[in-house]
Amino acid sequence: MQVKSIKKNRSVHDANQLFLRQMHAVLNRKLKSMRKHMAVQQLDLKQQWLKMMQEEHASNRVKSKVIYKELNVLLITPCNDREMSSHCVLIEQSLKHLVRHVNEIKYIESVSASLSAMEVDLILIVGSDESLPNENITALKASTAKKAIWLSPNQNVNQSDEMLPWLDHLFVQHSWSISDHQHHMGSTGSHELLMPPDPHIFCPQAVPPEYESDVYIIGDAELDNIQTTFAKSGLLNNKIVRVDGKGWAKLGDFYPVRRHEARQILFNGSKLVIHSGESIKNVMEIAACGTFQLIGPSVNQSNGIDLSNFQQYNSCEELTQKFEHYWQSVDARRLAASQALAYMKYNQSHLQKTLRLLDIIFT
Structure with missing residues (x-):
């Protein structure tokens, strides 16, 4: 009986040791990943600082005493x-x-x-x-x-x-x-x-297929506004369209965005975002995800954002023209999105x- 008891204790001890080794291995992997991430983050900050100095950023500001x-x-x-x-x-x-x-x-x-x-x-x-x-x-x-x-x-x-x-x-x-x-x-x-935007959350990333879409529209479908008129034009036919706003159910077979859904995942999963421009926060978060966007005339320019780095529209005709151009030209869309991403990284960090x-x- 004593021999069996000793063997049983050894078996439990060995199992505990194995569990501890596995746990330490997992923790070490996570710690290594965190250290690597922090090192990349520090390097990125240094690169931004050097870029600022090289461009003589200080000369464009009122110099402090x-x-x-x-x-x-x-x-x-x-x-x-x-x-x-x-x-x-x-x-x-x-x-x-x-x-x-x-x-x-x-x-x-x-x-x-x-x-x-x-x-x-x-x-x-x-x-x-x-x-x-x-x-x-x-x-x-x-x-x-x-x-x-x-x-x-x-x-x-x-x-x-x-x-x-x-x-x-x-x-x-x-x-x-x-x-x-x-x-x-x-x-x-x-x-x-x-x-x-938090660069750990709003950043370019791969997403599962169920979060992908062709077009993501942000804003309410108000009577005869630019986005509503555009949605009725037929250009969104046969496309996967997500809508984040009220009043869209009567306009088409669109997928409503739910409150609990992570916007950074949906932004990354979309090929093109159209929004009214009421929120500078949206502009920055979408750009930080590396996704192309068309921004409406409601955008508030008082936040120190240079809107020349983004594609804007002021009428339904202009929205239609730019949508057709950037939808057909994937390279142009990617280039514009990359420029906006770089602007966020180096000028709005x-x-x-x-x-x-x-x-x-x-x-």
């Missing part, structure tokens, strides 16, 4: 905001290329301790639905350093109303949110600075936006 490489920055980021985690990492990495020192802490960590540990020139808060502890707010109010918050894409200005009186700069995603809350701002400088933020604060 402050030397950024002499600045110390305290970066305060949310603790559990998964949607913002990648943005926070990229903002921190961008700052490390631009300033002397970056100290990144979470909302719950002591601001007072961080401020007493070193001299800080700028305190930058990355916005979130999370709240700062009262003791940190007190420490921030007392600090003489420049203070700014960059609101997240899903955050409203009224979520930071209590912070506005002691902030020097407020960076928002939409200009209309500034005018809605001017009475709260006091001496706070307000600026529109759209955060780039986190590094570029962070530099723009510093320019606004210190100029």
Whole structure:
């Protein structure tokens, strides 16, 4: 009986050891992949920085009297905001290329301790639905350093109303949110600075066949608008068409996009996207996926986006002409999409936006 017990214990021990080895192998593979990804990300940031220097990017800006490489920055980021985690990492990495020192802490960590540990020139808060502890707010109010918050894409200005009186700069995603809350701002400088799409999510990628489509239309099918008139023209016949908006069911056999479906997958699966242009966010995300798009006349140009890098239409006739041309010419479509992707990568990156933020604060 004792021999059987020993053998049984050995068998369990061997099985456990095998499981641990397998688990370590999986973790090592994942860690290796993460390290490789981070290395590529760092290299990409360096390449962007070199490109900016080679193109004498600084000569196109109002030059600051402050030397950024002499600045110390305290970066305060949310603790559990998964949607913002990648943005926070990229903002921190961008700052490390631009300033002397970056100290990144979470909302719950002591601001007072961080401020007493070193001299800080700028305190930058990355916005979130999370709240700062009262003791940190007190420490921030007392600090003489420049203070700014960059609101997240899903955050409203009224979520930071209590912070506005002691902030020097407020960076928002939409200009209309500034005018809605001017009475709260006091001496706070307000600026529109759209955060780039998350490059880990919105990027060129292969998708399963069930997510592929010929045309992806974004916008509501309103009576006699450009997209509705175009949809009735017959050019979409015998094509797989996805629609993201209201009123399309009566116009054709289209596939409605559901709320839970990942837009980055659908963008990558589409050959061509048509949208009204009401959302700059859509423009940037589609371009970041490397997908060709035709942008309507409603696009808001106040976000610092150079629309000459994209194909636009202002009438149904123009939409029809451009659709026929780019649908028939795959090479032209791919070239235009590649140019828009390069523009997003090198001119609308986190590094570029962070530099723009510093320019606004210190100029």
